[in-house]
Amino acid sequence: MERLVFAAAIGLGLSSAALAETDIRFTLGWKTQGSDAPFLLALDKGYFKEEGLNVTIDQGEGSAATVTRIMSGAYDAGFGDINAIIQNAATRPDETPVMVYQLWNKPPFTIVSKKETGIQTPADLVGKKLGGAQGTPTTRLVTVLSRLNQVDMDKLSIDNMAPNLQEPMLIKGDIDGALVFNITSWFNLVNNRQDPAKDYNWLNFGDFGLDLYSNGMMVSQKLIADNPEAVKGLVRAVNRAVIEIGQDPQAGVDAVIAYDNLAKPDLEKARMLFSYDKLITSDEMARIGLGDVDDARLTRSIDIVAEGYGLETKPEAERIFTRAFLPALADRTLVYTATE
The missing domain is CATH 3.40.190.10 (Periplasmic binding protein-like II)
Known part of the structure; x- marks a missing residue:
């Protein structure tokens, strides 16, 4: 029977990637906003599908709630705040998600x-x-x-x-x-x-003095352990979308409206560009590429969050972020002109 199904799939021109498509439950940080455009563009244009992923995206309840949603097992990945990972990893290091693509290089x-x-x-x-x-x-x-x-x-x-x-x-x-x-x-x-x-x-x-990182794409430790190739595909698809929006902002807006037709195009385009101007682009990002962090800066960030939240223990940086799934630096270069 399995051979017949496989033969039928080949006859229909389906790829092996399509047969092995991985379901990913993804949560945004809040209600639909222009700053979500990279994830929504990757969904709308089929970039996730090209990576063999069947991604379902839901609206969120706050960038910190992304962490707890993933920890509960309800979601595999999401867009949320790395500082919330630090906070939760202090007490539940084996359950907290891991940041795999640091999108906002500067804090809001x-x-x-x-x-x-x-x-x-x-x-x-x-x-x-x-x-x-x-x-x-x-x-x-x-x-x-x-x-x-x-x-x-x-x-x-x-x-x-x-x-x-x-x-x-x-x-x-x-x-x-x-x-x-x-x-x-x-x-x-x-x-x-x-x-x-x-x-x-x-x-x-x-x-x-508070040069913290902020929102990015995080995934569950379970997904990393069970299907690291899916994590790589997820990162590639989002990185592709981030770069595309930098060159064609309207494509990002169109994807936001395709996902939620109640969103206001002009307002959310302005919010999307704000995220690029004020949060994503920086001298550090230009040097190390999209999605990455500076290790010394992340360590300082952990110290700052530990003080601000009164954490009794400080999680190790490798519990918070991994660059293991990032594309090569040459593939993470953003071409973007800031708006004024």
Whole structure:
């Protein structure tokens, strides 16, 4: 019977890769956004299929939740925050996913404020009232930001609030600054008819000592052990899509709308380009290529996260990231001109 099935498949012109297609359950970091474009383009254009993968992509519940979703066994891979891997690996190292393609080379952790407040450096936070959502990396790591920049935390205040209240309270003047992700808050302000470039300052943690990595593609340890070739294919397909979008941004937008026709094309194109301009491209990325990390920087990142989250143990860097599945450096070069 197996021989007959195989012969029939050959007769229909099916490849052996198609016969051995691997199912991959993939979770995004949040609801559909332009920054998801590389994964959605790889799906829409069949790049996953070409690698012998049957990838199903679901919307997410937060970049940290990607880690717990994979740890639960509900998903094999996803787009999420490497710092959440560090946090969970401190207590459950054998269960946490591993980052295999570090997409966001720079962190989105930011304090946004109206320009009239004069907040441009950590020293300017003294005497100011901030609003932060409890448990988010920006809120948890502001203490490390303050220590590294010799700012007395007792001389500023932080009000706990739901994420959806941060921009409205900032606009009203109820708080001086909000502890946010820049790629989220920028477009929340746009949706509130604000001009985030003209009227707001952005104190980026990465500019003041917290040179952390952020979102990328992670996979379960089980997938790595059971099917390393599938992981290689997953990385190749996404890397191909990242590079293609750099040369043809409209292709990325089209893939986002193909996945979710309720997404706003202009807004999500702007968000996608923001991710390339502010989070993906950097001097380091140009040197080491897409998807990779600098080992010394990752080790420093683990120290920073351990301090900010009060971790009792620090996971080893090899538990957090592996470059074993990355294509050659020549195949991970991004040609992209930043937008202004």
